[in-house]
Amino acid sequence: MPAALGPAPADCPSVLVIDDDPLISVVVRRALEGINHRMRTALDGKLGLDAISTEQPDVIVLDNVLPDGLGVEVLEQIHQLAPNVPVLFVTARGSGSTAIEAMKLCAFDYLPKPLDPPKLKSQIRRALSLRQLIQSDPTLSHSGDARSADAPTEPPPTSDALVGECPAMQSVFKAIGKVASQNVAVLLRGEHGTGKEAIAREIHFHSQRKTGPLVKIHCPAFEERQLELEIFGTESQPGKIEEAAGGTLVLQEIGGLGLSLQSKLLPLFRDGAYLPVGGAAPRRADCRVISITGEPLEARVRSGDFRSDLYYTLGAFVITLPPLRQRRGDLPLLIAHSLNKLRPIYKEFGVEQPRVSEAAMQSLCSHVWPGNIDELESVLKRALVEQKGHILLAADLRDVLSGDPVVQPSEESDDGQYTTDWVSFAQLRIDGGTDTLHADAIEEAERKLFARVLSHTGGNQAHAARLLGITRASLRKKLRMYSMAPKPSGDS
Structure with a gap:
């Protein structure tokens, strides 16, 4: 009892x-x-x-x-x-x-x-x-x-997007759970490589439409007239809306649509209706729509390139995915998860489980990751091939991480590795209902400070501790607390 x-x-x-x-x-x-x-x-x-x-x-x-x-x-x-x-x-x-x-x-x-x-x-x-x-x-x-009544009998395979302990990712998980069972449109925002498509799949899987089709269309891949035909179809040729009947339609990079097509999409989001190209009467849409954007729509609204009425309709339920540089505490989890996904590579070399050296982990955790999760997995894949699946050393990562990034970090200075967009940092957590904003901000500031000082000292922790005015033991404790270095394993 x-x-x-x-x-x-x-x-x-x-x-x-x-x-x-x-x-x-x-x-x-x-x-x-x-x-x-x-x-x-x-x-x-x-x-x-x-x-x-x-x-x-x-x-x-x-x-x-x-x-x-x-x-x-x-x-x-x-x-x-x-x-x-x-x-x-x-x-x-x-x-x-x-x-x-x-x-x-x-x-x-x-x-x-x-x-x-x-x-x-x-x-x-x-x-x-x-x-x-x-x-x-x-x-x-x-x-x-x-x-x-709609609880799935078995969970979906865990994606990178569902690996995370930081408050921002916890808010994402909570938002998915709240909206998945509701038949409402969702807008997914975040930089490229943050896992927006994976989140769209999770929403579909956890919805009442999970047995229906999941139809995706990458909007920038088509000219506007062809995109209109792809989405709406004609009286005789079904478009993506009809293909997604009973399921979910994902519109990728919706921010790049022209004004004409935006106006034709508005009834779909507002009333659940659409007009086929050349059609005489609107049809009812039987699909849930998830929109994805990697750019801030507010700037396009201000410039007149995006309709404000569509913007507010899309914004009824928004999930914002944090960039990797704002969830550094999740990096050890993501690295372990990515290495598990890359198992076929090191298995080919007869390696049971590759190791990441302390210096290599520190390099990975202090990198800015402008390409987010996609870049992380690419770096690990290359390092595994170079080292034949064995111990990943800092030297193996140096050439990859020190090159000029193809993707520049959003809203960061030239020294963006050590700066934080505090407005976005705070707003993301406020939107998620945080009550630990002060502690989160202190952690973020300390992470950036330690990364800057360790970069200056070339990873020499004794020198870094002297510059910071703290003991080396205190610095090592902080680095372990923030997952900027692994705990000692006893290995040589």
């Missing part, structure tokens, strides 16, 4: 923790200090569901890995038993697919491990406030059945 933790009045709000890890209960209890509450724990999903049936709690903290199954399965059952109880879903860092499923199943929020007590306390307060509002006004209640 679930155990009550600490005496409290019966009319206090109750919190149920479903987790077999006693440390999680301790963290939750500490986060609840100062909040009048009753807390109960359940060691597996069945005990948690029994507790909900016996005495419906006000807030539930649910772990994903339970002794008798997965939390996402329990979450689906929770919404059948108690559809109006907010659930804070706890999941391992970087598990984007699980986070998306949790949000699809109407989780109030998901919290990555290790739990951050101030964040946990803030979200519990918000969840309790919502619970009180629902109890005082029944019209605010909802049922979770609509979303849970």
Whole structure:
């Protein structure tokens, strides 16, 4: 039976923790200090569901890995038993697919491990406030059945776009989970190589249209008249809109469309209708539209090259993917994931798992990556071929990373490796509902400072520590904390 933790009045709000890890209960209890509450724990999903049936709690903290199954399965059952109880879903860092499923199943929020007590306390307060509002006004209640009915039976293959621990990527995962089940248009923004097409695939896979076709069209590949025919078709020849019936249509690089074609697309986004080329009457579109842009549409609106009404219609739900230089803490994860994808290369050389030297990791983590994930994978692929899949050394990367970049980093100075667009940095996190902006900014500033100083000293950490006015031990600790260098492995 679930155990009550600490005496409290019966009319206090109750919190149920479903987790077999006693440390999680301790963290939750500490986060609840100062909040009048009753807390109960359940060691597996069945005990948690029994507790909900016996005495419906006000807030539930649910772990994903339970002794008798997965939390996402329990979450689906929770919404059948108690559809109006907010659930804070706890999941391992970087598990984007699980986070998306949790949000699809109407989780109030998901919290990555290790739990951050101030964040946990803030979200519990918000969840309790919502619970009180629902109890005082029944019209605010909802049922979770609509979303849970579409839960996929098996997750999609994890893409680079779904690997990430940084707050900006956590916001992306959350946004996918919120919008995937809704039949609304989505605009994906971000620099080239940040994974926008992969995010479009994830939205399609997690939607109610996942069994339908996923049709993509790269708009810049056609002249405007031909593009119009490709998208709208004619009375006798179906276009991409009709091909995508029952599924999803992805319009890549929509920012480059001419004004005439923009005006013809407006009814599609606004009313779900379109007119075939040469047609006499509009037709209903049976597809969801996802638009992708790698350029800021605001500038084109100001210059008169993009219709403002289409811009605002497209912007009903926007997901912005951060560039790699703003998610440096994810680089070790992305490097490991990319190396796993490139397994056929080093397997050909009889290597079980290539190693990345400390100096090479530092070089990779301090590079600006103007080509983002695409560039990272290309660099690793070349290094694996050069070294026949063995240890990747800094010298192997130097020629590749020191060359003139084909793609220049957006909105950066000539010394862009060490600068940050603070307006975009802050806005991206504000849009994602952050409550750690100050800590994120300090981390970003320190990363850039350390990268600059280490570049000046040629990687000499003792010299860098002297310039910074800190001990070498403090510098090494910071570098490990920010994943700018791997933890010592004991290897020579």
